[in-house]
Amino acid sequence: QKEVEQNSGPLSVPEGAIASLNCTYSDRGSQSFFWYRQYSGKSPELIMSIYSNGDQEDGRFTAQLNKASQYVSLLIRDSQPSDSATYLCAVNENNDMRFGAGTRLTVKP
Amino acid sequence: DAGVTQSPTHLIKTRGQQVTLRCSPKSGHDTVSWYQQALGQGPQFIFQYYEEEERQRGNFPDRFSGHQFPNYSSELNVNALLLGDSALYLCASSLGVNQPQHFGDGTRLSIL
Numbered sequence: 001q002k003e004v005e006q007n008s009g010p011l012s013v014p015e016g017a018i019a020s021l022n023c024t025y026s027d028r029g030s031q032s033f034f035w036y037r038q039y040s041g042k043s044p045e046l047i048m049s050i051y052s053n054g055d056q057e058d059g060r061f062t063a064q065l066n067k068a069s070q071y072v073s074l075l076i077r078d079s080q081p082s083d084s085a086t087y088l089c090a091v092n093e094n095n096d097m098r099f100g101a102g103t104r105l106t107v108k109p
Numbered sequence: 110d111a112g113v114t115q116s117p118t119h120l121i122k123t124r125g126q127q128v129t130l131r132c133s134p135k136s137g138h139d140t141v142s143w144y145q146q147a148l149g150q151g152p153q154f155i156f157q158y159y160e161e162e163e164r165q166r167g168n169f170p171d172r173f174s175g176h177q178f179p180n181y182s183s184e185l186n187v188n189a190l191l192l193g194d195s196a197l198y199l200c201a202s203s204l205g206v207n208q209p210q211h212f213g214d215g216t217r218l219s220i221l
Contacts, residue, residue: 004151032207043199043212044152088151095165095206097142099151 004091006100014108019076021103023089026070033065033072034090037083038102044088048074079107111136113202113213121219122190130185130216134202140164141183142210143175144199152199158183159206187218195220 003026013019021035032051036044048063050056050072056063062075072091076083086102114133122128134141140159144152154167158177177183181202187194197217201210 034209036212043197043215046209046211049209092207095157096167097154097157097210099144099153101149101151 004089004098004100006087006089006103008101009104010106011103012106012108013079015079015081017079017107019079019083019105019107021074021076021087021089021105022071023073023091023100024071025089025091025098027091027093027098028067028070030067030091030093032092033063034092035061035063035072035074036088036090036099038086038088040086076105079105081107081109083107113138113200113211115198115200115213115216117216118214119217119219121221123221124190124192126190127186127188128190128218130187130198130200130218131182132184132200132202132213133182134200135211138202138204138211139181140203140206140208141177141181142201142203143183143185144201145169145194146197146199146215148196155185157206164206190220192220194218 035048038044050063050065060077064073088102089100142157143155146152156166161177172188197215199215200213203210
């Protein structure tokens with residue numbers, strides 16, 4: 001059974017801090033990795049994609065991938081209250097996209 | 110540039126009925142995937158359509174079926190509805206398989 005695991009949270013950080021979200025996956029054949037943000041009552045919104053080991057940066061967001069350890073993480077720098085949402089990790093292997101249950105992040109002003 | 114559109118927004122059905130949900134992909138996208146999301150859970154992959162064929166399927170019974178049309182739009186059909194089918198049904202499109210997917214706003218299905 002292919003699994004994608006995330007801490008459900010809630011993760012609470014003060015405004016301006018770095019939020020660190022982690023995800024582990026079980027299928028070593030996984031090829032592509034994604035982070036989605038989902039506000040309450042809304043659909044998931046793609047924020048980061050990463051395909052190879054190392055870091056991928058986009059503005060305040062950095063995705064990190066370590067295939068040997070089978071984990072992918074998301075760092076949010078200078079966290080803002082508007083970043084408060086559930087963050088979903090998604091792992092794709094041969095067209096089979098698996099999502100974690102999500103980590104709920106709260107950024108306190 | 111139109112994003113992924115889904116219809117209807119909300120739907121109420123009773124047990125045993127059948128339902129059809131519709132999805133139009135983002136302009137330029139050719140691949141459509143369907144997901145079921147229960148409250149407090151991540152989306153669960155139902156199946157993916159590319160070139161009008163089901164390319165991959167998740168762990169869902171045959172009551173869940175789909176179709177993709179030549180214009181890349183797609184339908185999700187669920188027969189013999191159960192109470193446990195109550196969920197948010199999400200459609201996502203991409204340009205090719207294994208590519209980043211963009212989600213529609215979903216259809217919230219309630220089974221009474």
